[in-house]
Amino acid sequence: MSSKKQCSQPGESTGNSTETRRDFIKKSSFLTAIALTPVTIVKSAEKQWDEKFADIFEKVPLTLEVNGVKHSLSVEPRTTLLDLLREEFALTGTKKGCDRGQCGACTVHVNGVRINSCLSLAITNSGKKVTTIEGLANGDDLHPMQEAFIKHDGFQCGYCTSGQIMSATALVKEGHTHSEAEIKEFMSGNICRCGAYPNIVKAIQEVKGGQPS
Amino acid sequence: MNQFQYSRPAEIASAIKLLAKDSNGHFLAGGTNLVDLMKMGVVVTNKLVDINHLPLKQIQKTPTGITIGALATNSEVADSAIVKENFPLLSLAINAGASPQLRNMATTGGNLMQRTRCPYFFDITAPCNKRVPGSGCSALQGYNRMHAIFGANDQCIAVNPSDMNVALTALDATVHVSGVKGERKIKFADFHRLPGDHPELDNTLQKGELITAVDIPASPFNKNVYYLKIRDRTSYAFALVSAAAALHIENNTIKGVRLAMGGVAHKPWRLTAAETFLTGKPVNEDNFKQAAQIAMQGAKAYEYNKFKLKLAPNAVIQALKMASGIAS
Numbered sequence: 001m002s003s004k005k006q007c008s009q010p011g012e013s014t015g016n017s018t019e020t021r022r023d024f025i026k027k028s029s030f031l032t033a034i035a036l037t038p039v040t041i042v043k044s045a046e047k048q049w050d051e052k053f054a055d056i057f058e059k060v061p062l063t064l065e066v067n068g069v070k071h072s073l074s075v076e077p078r079t080t081l082l083d084l085l086r087e088e089f090a091l092t093g094t095k096k097g098c099d100r101g102q103c104g105a106c107t108v109h110v111n112g113v114r115i116n117s118c119l120s121l122a123i124t125n126s127g128k129k130v131t132t133i134e135g136l137a138n139g140d141d142l143h144p145m146q147e148a149f150i151k152h153d154g155f156q157c158g159y160c161t162s163g164q165i166m167s168a169t170a171l172v173k174e175g176h177t178h179s180e181a182e183i184k185e186f187m188s189g190n191i192c193r194c195g196a197y198p199n200i201v202k203a204i205q206e207v208k209g210g211q212p213s
Numbered sequence: 214m215n216q217f218q219y220s221r222p223a224e225i226a227s228a229i230k231l232l233a234k235d236s237n238g239h240f241l242a243g244g245t246n247l248v249d250l251m252k253m254g255v256v257v258t259n260k261l262v263d264i265n266h267l268p269l270k271q272i273q274k275t276p277t278g279i280t281i282g283a284l285a286t287n288s289e290v291a292d293s294a295i296v297k298e299n300f301p302l303l304s305l306a307i308n309a310g311a312s313p314q315l316r317n318m319a320t321t322g323g324n325l326m327q328r329t330r331c332p333y334f335f336d337i338t339a340p341c342n343k344r345v346p347g348s349g350c351s352a353l354q355g356y357n358r359m360h361a362i363f364g365a366n367d368q369c370i371a372v373n374p375s376d377m378n379v380a381l382t383a384l385d386a387t388v389h390v391s392g393v394k395g396e397r398k399i400k401f402a403d404f405h406r407l408p409g410d411h412p413e414l415d416n417t418l419q420k421g422e423l424i425t426a427v428d429i430p431a432s433p434f435n436k437n438v439y440y441l442k443i444r445d446r447t448s449y450a451f452a453l454v455s456a457a458a459a460l461h462i463e464n465n466t467i468k469g470v471r472l473a474m475g476g477v478a479h480k481p482w483r484l485t486a487a488e489t490f491l492t493g494k495p496v497n498e499d500n501f502k503q504a505a506q507i508a509m510q511g512a513k514a515y516e517y518n519k520f521k522l523k524l525a526p527n528a529v530i531q532a533l534k535m536a537s538g539i540a541s
Contacts, residue, residue: 012452051227053218053260060219073534077219100249107314113288116314119248123219124241124265167314174313188448189312 030160066091067135074120082106082117085132093133093162099192104190107163107170108132114170118191121155133162136169145169156194164190168204177208214251217470221263225391225425227541229540231262232421233393240264243283244451245311246327254337255328255344260439269322272296272310278430283322283423284441287377290321300429300457305440307381313448322377322424325388325404328415329371330451342368342412350412358517359453362525363478373405376442378519379475383457384482386429392422401427405480412479434459434471439535441528442475446512452476454525456532460496467491467500472519472533474506484508484529496537498530502507505529 054060055117059074068091075084082099085091085108097105097110099118106118109131136143145168146155171177176186183201192200222228232238233475238260241247250256272293291307311319313442331350333339340349352360352370360370378401386401405416418424437460444450455475461468469485470491471498472484487504494500514522534540 047315049221050220051231053220053231054257056216056218076216078214078216078251100252101315104312104314113317114314115318116233116245116312119242119245119315120245120318121248121263123221124244124263185427185448189314201272 007082017032038204060123062123064122064125064127064137065129067130069133077123079122079123080087080118080127081108081110081120081122081130084122085117085130089135089138091132093157095161095162102191103160103163104167105160105163107166107190109166109170112173130167133166136165143169144207148206149200152199152203152206153196154203155192155196156198160192160194164192164200167206168200171204172208177204180205214248214508215254215257218260219263219457220260223266225267225269226297227425228262228264228267229392229421229423232260235260236296236420238360243286244323245307245315245319246323250335251537253335253526255335255518256400264423264449266305271426275428278428281321281426281427283427284320284537285321287311287324290377291316291506299431300384301435302343302440303377303380303455305428305438305451306376306457309440309442309452309455310376313441316352321377322392323382324375324414325424325427327373327375331371332356335370335395340409343371343415344413344414345437348410352516357474357515359451360515360518361478362512362514362518362521362541363474363482365479365513366408368410368475369407369408369479371408371412372478373397373415373480374456374476375481376440376452376475378405378474378481379455380440381427381429382481383459383471383473384432384434385427385471386427388424389428390422391420391425391428392419393461394419395525396425398428401481406440407507415479419537432459433461437462437536437538439532442531443528444526449516454528455529456525458532458536462496462535462537465496467496472504472529474525474529476507477512477521487529489531496539498539499536501530501533502526503535 060077062075064071082096084092094108097103101116101119106116107114108117110125111128140152145165151166167187170188176182180201183204220231232253238358239258241261241263260411269284271282272295273280274295281290287307291304297304331342331352334343339351340418342350349368357370360475363370388399388404390397440457442452442455444452453474458472459471470488472487474482487508509526514520
C-alpha cells in the first residue's frame with residue numbers, strides 16, 4: 001500500500017503570513033495526529049465514494065467555495081463545516097457556541113441559505129458556496145446589516161454577533177420581516193445571552209427592504 | 214466524535230446495498246439530529262452513507278394528493294405553495310419546530326427518524342433502555358417533566374419530539390420505504406411505535422430500509438386548521454404539549470375532523486375517539502370540551518408532568534377553537 005501523504009495546509013488560502021498562537025496550536029496538534037496515525041492509512045483519496053466506503057482514517061476530497069475563494073482539499077469525514085472554517089481556513093469570525101445546533105453562533109450561508117455549520121459535516125458541502133461573516137463586507141465597506149448592528153448597538157459581548165448578522169441578512173432575503181413578532185420568531189435560532197434582542201430587531205427593521213447579502 | 218467510514222452514493226439502490234450487511238451503519242441526510250447524537254456519543258456509528266445526492270427532493274401533486282421526497286428540507290416543505298394551499302396544517306407544524314437554520318438543513322425523512330429529547334437518553338452516563346436496552350429507565354423516577362402521559366410503560370416514558378409528525382399523522386400520510394427486499398408503504402400511524410418491550414426501536418422500519426417519500430392523500434382539510442404548540446419559551450423549544458386540529462365544516466356542522474397531539478407519547482398521538490365523537494356535531498365549545506375529555510381517557514402522569522393532564526385537554530380545546538374560528 002502506498003504511503004503517500006497529501007494534506008491541506010492550514011490557512012494556505014487566506015494569505016495569513018504571520019504565525020499566531022492559534023496557528024501554532026493547530027499545527028502542533030496536526031503533527032501529533034499524523035505521528036499517531038499509522039502511515040499506511042494516511043493516503044490520498046481521489047475516488048468517488050459511490051459504490052464503496054472510504055477507509056476509516058481516509059481523507060475524502062472536498063471542493064468548495066468560501067467567500068468567493070475556491071478550495072480543493074481533503075478532509076476527515078467527521079470534520080464539521082464549522083471546524084473546517086475555523087481550523088483550516090482560519091475564518092474565526094464564525095463562532096463555536098454550543099456546537100450542538102442550539103445557539104446559532106455558527107450560522108453561515110451555504111448556497112445562500114442559512115444553516116448551523118456545527119451540525120453540517122464539511123464533506124456534505126462539496127461543490128457548494130459558503131459565505132461567512134468575513135465575506136459580507138465589500139472591502140472596507142461594511143454590509144448594511146453590519147452598519148445597522150453598530151448603529152443600533154445590536155450586541156454587547158459580541159460572541160453571538162456574527163451568527164446574528166448572518167441570520168439577519170438571510171432573514172431579510174427570506175422576507176420574514178413583516179412585523180416585529182415575525183422578526184423575533186425567525187431570529188429565534190440565534191441566542192444572545194447579553195440580551196441585545198430589542199436592538200437586533202431595530203437593526204433588522206432598518207435594513208429590511210435593503211440589500212440582502 | 215468517533216471516526217467512521219464514509220460513502221456518498223448517487224443512486225437509491227447503491228445506498229441500500231452499502232448498508233445491507235451492516236448492523237451499525239447509518240444513513241446521513243441533514244444531520245441535525247444524527248451529527249449531534251454522534252458528538253454526544255449517543256450514536257456510535259462505523260459507517261455513514263451520505264444520501265444527500267439521491268434524487269429524493271421532489272414536492273409534487275399526484276392524482277391522489279401530494280408526494281414529498283425524503284430529502285425535501287423542512288423549509289422547502291413548509292414554504293411550498295402546494296403544501297400551503299392543500300395542507301396548511303403541515304406548514305404550521307413544521308414552522309413551529311426548531312429554528313430557521315435547522316429547518317433549512319433537516320429533511321422530511323430525517324424528521325421522521327429523529328430520536329427523543331429525553332435528557333437521560335442524551336446522558337451516556339445514565340441508564341436508558343432506549344440507548345442501552347435492559348439498563349433501566351432513569352426518567353421513571355427522575356425529572357420527568359417533558360415525558361409521556363399516553364402509551365408509556367416502566368421501560369420507557371420518552372416522547373417523540375417532532376411537530377411535523379403530529380401534522381402528518383393527522384393528515385393520514387403514508388411513508389414509502391425501500392430496502393433489500395424491495396419497496397413497501399407504511400401507514401403513518403404504524404410508522405412510529407410505542408415502547409412496549411423494545412423501547413430502543415422508535416419505528417417499524419426494518420434494518421437497512423431507507424425512507425424515500427411521504428405521501429399525503431387529498432382531503433378537505435385545507436381551511437380550518439390550527440397547530441398549537443405550548444412550550445417553555447415562545448419559540449425554538451420542544452413542545453410540552455402540542456395539538457393539531459383540522460376541521461371540515463359545512464353549515465356549522467363538523468363533516469370531518471382530524472386531531473393529534475405531540476409531546477405526550479412515544480409516537481405522534483392521534484385522537485381517533487375524539488374525532489368520532491365530533492363528527493356530525495355542531496361547532497361549539499361544549500362539544501370541543503367533551504372531545505378533549507374523551508381524548509384524555511387512559512392518560513397517566515408521572516411525578517413532574519402532572520400538569521400535562523390539564524394542559525393537554527386545554528390545548529386540544531384551544532386548537533379546535535382556533536381551527537374553527539370561534540377563537541382567535
